[in-house]
Amino acid sequence: MESGYVTLEQVAEHAGVSLATASRVINGSTRQVSQRLRDKVTASARELGYLANASAQTLARNSSSLVGLLVHDISDPYFSSIAAGVTRHTEEQGLVLVLGTTSRSPQTESRILATLRAHRARAVVLVGSRSTDEESNRRLAEEIRLFRRQGGRVACVSQEGLPADTVTPDNHTGASDLARRLIAQGHREFAILAGPTDLQTARERLDGFHSALSGAGLALAHHNVVHGAFTRDGGYESTRRLMAVGTDATCLFAVNDVMATGAMAALRDLGLRVPADLSVAGFDDIPTLRDLTPALTTVRLPLEEMGERAAALALDGEPADQPRVVTVRGEVVERESTAPPTR
Amino acid sequence: MESGYVTLEQVAEHAGVSLATASRVINGSTRQVSQRLRDKVTASARELGYLANASAQTLARNSSSLVGLLVHDISDPYFSSIAAGVTRHTEEQGLVLVLGTTSRSPQTESRILATLRAHRARAVVLVGSRSTDEESNRRLAEEIRLFRRQGGRVACVSQEGLPADTVTPDNHTGASDLARRLIAQGHREFAILAGPTDLQTARERLDGFHSALSGAGLALAHHNVVHGAFTRDGGYESTRRLMAVGTDATCLFAVNDVMATGAMAALRDLGLRVPADLSVAGFDDIPTLRDLTPALTTVRLPLEEMGERAAALALDGEPADQPRVVTVRGEVVERESTAPPTR
DNA sequence: CTAGGGTAGGAAAGAGTTTTCCCATGGGCC
DNA sequence: GGCCCATGGGAAAACTCTTTCCTACCCTAG
Numbered sequence: 001m002e003s004g005y006v007t008l009e010q011v012a013e014h015a016g017v018s019l020a021t022a023s024r025v026i027n028g029s030t031r032q033v034s035q036r037l038r039d040k041v042t043a044s045a046r047e048l049g050y051l052a053n054a055s056a057q058t059l060a061r062n063s064s065s066l067v068g069l070l071v072h073d074i075s076d077p078y079f080s081s082i083a084a085g086v087t088r089h090t091e092e093q094g095l096v097l098v099l100g101t102t103s104r105s106p107q108t109e110s111r112i113l114a115t116l117r118a119h120r121a122r123a124v125v126l127v128g129s130r131s132t133d134e135e136s137n138r139r140l141a142e143e144i145r146l147f148r149r150q151g152g153r154v155a156c157v158s159q160e161g162l163p164a165d166t167v168t169p170d171n172h173t174g175a176s177d178l179a180r181r182l183i184a185q186g187h188r189e190f191a192i193l194a195g196p197t198d199l200q201t202a203r204e205r206l207d208g209f210h211s212a213l214s215g216a217g218l219a220l221a222h223h224n225v226v227h228g229a230f231t232r233d234g235g236y237e238s239t240r241r242l243m244a245v246g247t248d249a250t251c252l253f254a255v256n257d258v259m260a261t262g263a264m265a266a267l268r269d270l271g272l273r274v275p276a277d278l279s280v281a282g283f284d285d286i287p288t289l290r291d292l293t294p295a296l297t298t299v300r301l302p303l304e305e306m307g308e309r310a311a312a313l314a315l316d317g318e319p320a321d322q323p324r325v326v327t328v329r330g331e332v333v334e335r336e337s338t339a340p341p342t343r
Numbered sequence: 344m345e346s347g348y349v350t351l352e353q354v355a356e357h358a359g360v361s362l363a364t365a366s367r368v369i370n371g372s373t374r375q376v377s378q379r380l381r382d383k384v385t386a387s388a389r390e391l392g393y394l395a396n397a398s399a400q401t402l403a404r405n406s407s408s409l410v411g412l413l414v415h416d417i418s419d420p421y422f423s424s425i426a427a428g429v430t431r432h433t434e435e436q437g438l439v440l441v442l443g444t445t446s447r448s449p450q451t452e453s454r455i456l457a458t459l460r461a462h463r464a465r466a467v468v469l470v471g472s473r474s475t476d477e478e479s480n481r482r483l484a485e486e487i488r489l490f491r492r493q494g495g496r497v498a499c500v501s502q503e504g505l506p507a508d509t510v511t512p513d514n515h516t517g518a519s520d521l522a523r524r525l526i527a528q529g530h531r532e533f534a535i536l537a538g539p540t541d542l543q544t545a546r547e548r549l550d551g552f553h554s555a556l557s558g559a560g561l562a563l564a565h566h567n568v569v570h571g572a573f574t575r576d577g578g579y580e581s582t583r584r585l586m587a588v589g590t591d592a593t594c595l596f597a598v599n600d601v602m603a604t605g606a607m608a609a610l611r612d613l614g615l616r617v618p619a620d621l622s623v624a625g626f627d628d629i630p631t632l633r634d635l636t637p638a639l640t641t642v643r644l645p646l647e648e649m650g651e652r653a654a655a656l657a658l659d660g661e662p663a664d665q666p667r668v669v670t671v672r673g674e675v676v677e678r679e680s681t682a683p684p685t686r
Numbered sequence: 687c688t689a690g691g692g693t694a695g696g697a698a699a700g701a702g703t704t705t706t707c708c709c710a711t712g713g714g715c716c
Numbered sequence: 717g718g719c720c721c722a723t724g725g726g727a728a729a730a731c732t733c734t735t736t737c738c739t740a741c742c743c744t745a746g
């Protein structure tokens with residue numbers, strides 16, 4: 001009470017019982033304790049202000065209540081939406097969420113995974129597509145195997161192909177659906193802000209969009225595909241590059257919403273109106289960005305729910321021996337940022 | 344190597360030294376170890392893939408590498424921006440960040456603080472104004488004292504008056520400065536989305552705005568002050584209520600940016616143009632919302648930096664015996680959402 | 687009335703580190 | 717040459733729990 005901590009031993013002594021009995025009362029083991037002693041122990045614990053030492057419990061039980069969450073950048077609303085879902089699920093179960101920010105660096109990712117392993121974390125949720133680089137994927141897979149060998153569980157969001165359960169959007173279908181809707185609006189020439197070349201998610205969305213165009217007998221000019229960073233500023237900069245050389249496109253598809261936001265800002269700075277001069281579409285339907293004007297035509301993903309489901313995969317039920325994949329369909333949401341072309 | 348873990352004892356045995364020596368090499372204590380043994384131990388550790396058990400270390404050292412971060416809602420960009428700053432600082436120091444989401448519930452807050460105490464967390468950063476409710480503040484203060492008595496450190500963002508270091512924006516001055524700029528634009532009648540009545544931050548911003556109006560000899564009509572939730576939807580709903588009864592104001596001040604976003608959405612839905620029909624101003628300058636159109640006139644706060652400084656207060660240097668307060672000045676940013684009134 | 691089985695309680699052995707304390711060795715100094 | 721001190725190494729205690737194993741007791745059945 002005075003300074004420092006109250007230990008279970010003190011509680012036991014105060015209650016006049018053994019350490020074992022006190023432990024059984026406090027954590028409720030399989031063993032029964034008589035009501036009389038039970039009352040005495042709980043009364044003593046309350047009186048002394050006992051709070052179990054989580055490290056000691058982790059050590060003794062060899063299993064902790066920590067759950068890791070790895071994101072690239074927590075200030076990106078895409079990640080914070082998913083994080084909210086993961087948080088909800090872990091908090092419901094009385095678990096502790098450890099937030100790791102990788103800044104898109106595989107080394108940092110490995111470092112954080114090792115730390116979680118050191119803490120005997122119960123599970124970890126990896127969010128965000130990683131690169132298609134073979135070497136770093138191999139190392140990540142190895143890190144995941146180590147984690148699982150120690151009894152930890154792993155789930156991913158948007159990252160198939162790893163030895164772990166996954167919740168992933170159907171990027172290909174979503175982008176195809178979007179493309180067909182834009183074609184139905186009358187668009188024939190498209191430009192694409194395709195994100196980084198080595199990012200799986202970006203690539204799938206590009207492919208899906210592309211294949212729908214092909215299906216409609218439309219071609220995608222090479223100079224109308226611009227690669228750049230998967231961020232708001234990447235979208236801005238890619239758009240400036242695109243417009244600097246000029247484009248015949250009537251509709252611009254950015255492979256995610258934050259890039260689309262950057263694109264709209266760039267177009268505004270160039271004095272172009274959306275959708276009058278150029279339509280713009282995104283992907284994700286990030287809640288925070290729904291108040292943009294003109295409102296963004298995009299593919300809605302249930303981000304928070306995806307986080308929750310990933311957490312559930314990593315925490316609930318029995319661990320699967322085969323990686324499970326939960327695919328989430330996106331739904332096209334048509335808003336004001338796209339309109340039939342005027343030329 | 345096989346399954347489970349490698350312990351320090353195995354490393355020691357493999358290297359042919361005692362457990363004590365191995366421990367000294369791995370963590371680098373004050374004691375010297377000869378280069379010869381040092382090399383043997385590090386080689387063995389690497390070969391066996393040794394990873395220290397963090398719980399055992401925490402137990403033995405009675406101090407962990409966990410740092411708590413408490414926010415109301417991580418998907419709110421205000422909090423995620425601050426979280427990014429805190430993350431940066433903790434990650435630099437090799438510490439582990441635990442994210443707690445309180446959903447604005449004092450009970451949840453207490454529960455999470457207790458959990459952090461159980462884990463012997465090194466420090467905790469509390470973000471976000473709490474209510475002016477005496478009772479819950481008293482209990483929070485008590486919780487903080489418990490935490491500090493156990494050697495933990497505490498820092499707050501936007502919450503003065505607790506027994507802990509604080510980084511806080513100068514809400515009063517910021518709001519006053521904003522009011523004066525709006526008056527200079529020609530506005531004379533203002534409406535205010537004042538947020539919850541019991542939220543300290545909201546109240547300070549209201550007061551600051553109000554006092555600048557008084558200073559300019561302007562009154563603030565009672566029916567032009569609307570209270571509501573401190574969120575985007577709160578702003579939307581407050582605006583609908585305000586406009587339902589009608590207002591003579593030419594400028595609407597929302598006490599934070601997310602509320603201002605809701606306000607702009609509501610006005611758009613009502614067919615009103617910003618700023619032509621009504622100017623709108625906010626507070627915070629949240630990065631994610633900078634791409635709104637019309638761009639929001641607001642008071643810029645260096646959110647990420649505030650998070651970083653709070654983390655620094657909680658982690659660097661010596662703990663202060665007196666609570667330290669770092670005040671951050673906000674800077675008015677005039678953008679397109681406000682313009683001289685047309686009537 | 688005794689043997690057997692079930693149950694509540696406690697002693698003690700872990701769990702994997704750090705750290706204290708003790709010992710041995712070697713060097714410097716008189 | 718003997719003494720003292722500094723230094724590096726190791727044994728063992730400490731940290732706070734959980735859990736196994738043992739004992740004592742009571743109840744029931746034969």
